[in-house]
Amino acid sequence: MILKSDLERIADSQFNNLQKRETGIRRDKIEKINHHSKLVKIISGIRRCGKSTLVHQIMNTYENTFYLNFETPGLTGFRITDFEKLDEIIKKRMAKNLFFDEIQNVESWERYIRSKHDEGFNLYITGSNASMLSKELGTKLTGRYLMTELFPFSYNEFLKIKRHSPDSGNTELYMSEGGFPEYLKNTDNEYLHRIFYDVLYRDVAIRHKIKHVERLKELAMFLITNANKKISYNKIKNIFSLGSTNTVIDYISYFQDSYLFFILPKFDYSVKKQIINERKIYSIDTGLSSVNSASYSDDTGRKLENIVYLHLRNKFRDIFYYAKKFECDFVVRKKIDDFSLFQVCLELNHDNIDREINGLREVMDYVNTKTGTIITLNQKDSIRNKGTEIQVIPFHEFSQVRN
Numbered sequence: 550m551i552l553k554s555d556l557e558r559i560a561d562s563q564f565n566n567l568q569k570r571e572t573g574i575r576r577d578k579i580e581k582i583n584h585h586s587k588l589v590k591i592i593s594g595i596r597r598c599g600k601s602t603l604v605h606q607i608m609n610t611y612e613n614t615f616y617l618n619f620e621t622p623g624l625t626g627f628r629i630t631d632f633e634k635l636d637e638i639i640k641k642r643m644a645k646n647l648f649f650d651e652i653q654n655v656e657s658w659e660r661y662i663r664s665k666h667d668e669g670f671n672l673y674i675t676g677s678n679a680s681m682l683s684k685e686l687g688t689k690l691t692g693r694y695l696m697t698e699l700f701p702f703s704y705n706e707f708l709k710i711k712r713h714s715p716d717s718g719n720t721e722l723y724m725s726e727g728g729f730p731e732y733l734k735n736t737d738n739e740y741l742h743r744i745f746y747d748v749l750y751r752d753v754a755i756r757h758k759i760k761h762v763e764r765l766k767e768l769a770m771f772l773i774t775n776a777n778k779k780i781s782y783n784k785i786k787n788i789f790s791l792g793s794t795n796t797v798i799d800y801i802s803y804f805q806d807s808y809l810f811f812i813l814p815k816f817d818y819s820v821k822k823q824i825i826n827e828r829k830i831y832s833i834d835t836g837l838s839s840v841n842s843a844s845y846s847d848d849t850g851r852k853l854e855n856i857v858y859l860h861l862r863n864k865f866r867d868i869f870y871y872a873k874k875f876e877c878d879f880v881v882r883k884k885i886d887d888f889s890l891f892q893v894c895l896e897l898n899h900d901n902i903d904r905e906i907n908g909l910r911e912v913m914d915y916v917n918t919k920t921g922t923i924i925t926l927n928q929k930d931s932i933r934n935k936g937t938e939i940q941v942i943p944f945h946e947f948s949q950v951r952n
Contacts, residue, residue, distance in 0.1 A: 572609065578592075591696045604648050619651045662689075679805070715945035723856065724853060749769055749809075774845065854878060867883075891923075894924070922939070
């Protein structure tokens, strides 16, 4: 339970502090949200990726707003009965547009959001756990919400805040520093250490009541070290003596839900084969991974592949890797029979060009398409053969293409 006077004081303090903050550069995702929709607008993403700043930018377009961030020590004791006090404060402020940060920390929050939606309020919610949001929304708010994911700064947003132009040098800088907004202001490595451990402990260990926290940390470090590589749940089970593959699947799904890692399945027309095949793993941010893993920080090729994945993941959901006789990094399925194919190579040379091209051509035959793309650091070319075309393009140009 929380006193109404305390709740009002916290709300006033949070609102005033938010208004004093710089709004920063306008996030690209703000254009992707249907602000005219009467549905509940959900914004999810890893902690510290800029969700509150995005909310601030949106709030500035409205009048009669009310804001409350539930992830503050003063609201630790907030209970479902306290929503009545919250209603009194909202009524007093004559607010019509409600913005709630991390409301999923409160039990039965979805019932309250549904009631406010039924009353005609315009609602925006942010959260740092995809599963908790989707689970509750799927039961109580089916058909009543729109979900938008927010990641750390994209390459183009990074260029805006740095006031740089797209080129290979700034691509390397982006791969090194990543896109966490606050880190780019001071490049204090300790900040990225804190984010990593906050996600690990607060968003995974505490939230899911995991007792073997040290083993969880070891698994997270293993995944960072092996980012962009294939992983086997069974092998991980044996390495860390986790008892069963289900435990491994659970732990990795917790990391996914908190947006620390993404899992990429192998492409196959058979869903059953997709499920049993090895996965590839990618990090939410190359700067975060570089600071927390020495082995990752020195591998420019892996970091290039990771930022290409993040660029694609920001636009598409159905992404796979391909592996049969040869391999292809990314198979993007836009529609049932509409595919875009991407290979990532730091630099094409005589030693690797056949491998990279063969990987693309094999999957081009498999999905029946005539075009593919090889993304490099700084090379540009076009390879045509037997009615097919492979475009070679540097990442800084690829990132400017509107898909």
